[in-house]
Amino acid sequence: MLRVPFGDVLETLVRALGRMGFDERRAALCARLFAETTRDGVYTHGLNRFPRFARMIRNGDIDPRGEAEPVAARGVLERWNGNRGPGNLNAWRSMERAIEIARRNGVGCVALANTTHWMRGGTYGWQAADAGAVGLCWTNTLPNLPPWGAADARLGNNPLVIAVPRPGGHVVLDMAMSQFSFGALAAYRERGEELPVAGGFDTEGRLTRDPAAIEQSGRPLPIGCWKGSGLALMLDMMAALLAGGRATHQIPADPMKEVGVSQVFVAFDPAAFGAPPDLEQLAGGIIASLDGAGTGVRYPGERVLRIRAENTALGLPVEPVLWRELSAL
């Protein structure tokens, strides 16, 4: 594993994006979001994901010049069209706009249709929290999760992100509706490990902790069984409805063709009512209340800060073969 300084990673990605037709400003932001994802330890959606992103641009599935634009507005609710542009740029713009609306109105909401994979969902939670806002956003996805009681993947795993700002470290939840992502299943399998809890069904329909058996059956488990299955359905319905965009069943099931997804971005202004509340005391008090409950308790986002510091100090961990590929793009 190489350790590449953050600045060198940025430079390499910016150059690659320039060659793909990104203008300077958009290349800089897009590169930063990919690099920060790896810096924060979400390796599945950072640099590792960049080659697929580049292929989808070359294939014409993602339009490097596609920019999100407002198409309708009513009060604090806006509907935007992502024009099949880069999903991380579209999502960033949408959350930025939701925060802007919330500053004046307490709450802001942007529903985004016709966009592409937003990569790491947590990015937009950290974005909101860094701006002092409470962020809530979600996306639908291609069909990759069987509804509870069924074997065919008809639901998306529809990641949901919630962020609350806190001076001592933002609290950021970023979770898909499946117990383990396919990326996580592959990682357990490669390490030869069993899953810590049942993660899906084998081809015989039995709950299993064997990651390979779940990869083979294509039947990951929704979190909470019927509950996560229901929540995935609602998130899809709300996103398609508010954005006027596609629902999961209208999105191609091929990951290389996963375009036209729908997303919702909501921002709340914690300082809406005058003096901003003491977020350290409030969020920190809740976190502190968990102390003593047990030794394994972490708050969502806690691990990110440690990994971020480590990767910032040592450089981003990159497989040599991936680094050669990125450098040649």
Next chain:
Amino acid sequence: MLRVPFGDVLETLVRALGRMGFDERRAALCARLFAETTRDGVYTHGLNRFPRFARMIRNGDIDPRGEAEPVAARGVLERWNGNRGPGNLNAWRSMERAIEIARRNGVGCVALANTTHWMRGGTYGWQAADAGAVGLCWTNTLPNLPPWGAADARLGNNPLVIAVPRPGGHVVLDMAMSQFSFGALAAYRERGEELPVAGGFDTEGRLTRDPAAIEQSGRPLPIGCWKGSGLALMLDMMAALLAGGRATHQIPADPMKEVGVSQVFVAFDPAAFGAPPDLEQLAGGIIASLDGAGTGVRYPGERVLRIRAENTALGLPVEPVLWRELSAL
């Protein structure tokens, strides 16, 4: 089991509420919400819950004359004080106000502090959907759920409700963050049944499907293990922050003293952008896409309509001993 006509149940509850100090209008709504909960098959939070509600009023923990009132507003975000009034009346008023704001501004949000148990959360989802709005609401609760990795109940199970209107039957998700409620555990135990999936830990810290073992340990399982644990934390944090109210760790752990909870009600207007979308086609299309995935697939809220029709036709099922108790209140 008695079968009591809906109108007779209403009359009995209205009379009891009148004796407790409710004025006529509030008694009528409060009685209706309790009766409709039983009518819809959510027996744990309907008539079965009424005696405890009455005791909390008699003890002075719930103020029958306490009414929710706005204390601060910024744009579409309002903060209300529930004044420890009846939780279902406060929640109903808050969702009503959120819908009203959404009609003019696309989105409306009421954050409610200092309220009491809202009984059946789904009530406010059906309320929003009946008004043609998309509803999203949640509450925090007393500490009743150990965070993932711990044995002590420091989190609430913080029910979350999402509703999407649809002419053919609203889609309404109403779920707590624990895999099974304590009411559900008791019901399985009384029937002598195992849980269909692991529902918590026994006193030795092993995952179990034995409902009695979980009641004994006080360790129900968060949905999706670490994921539901994180989601419960975020819901608590957002509710306390936006409402300026109590977080779970500040709420007494005794169910008879569970007062001062915080709740958030958000409404979205699907017709915000002009012509209302064809909700039957949209939500119905998503539901139809699940068909063929398997025989056990139901959408959230589907079962309610069947039970509602049955209980409306036959009368509400009430245990004779409970009916005598209600009649004497």
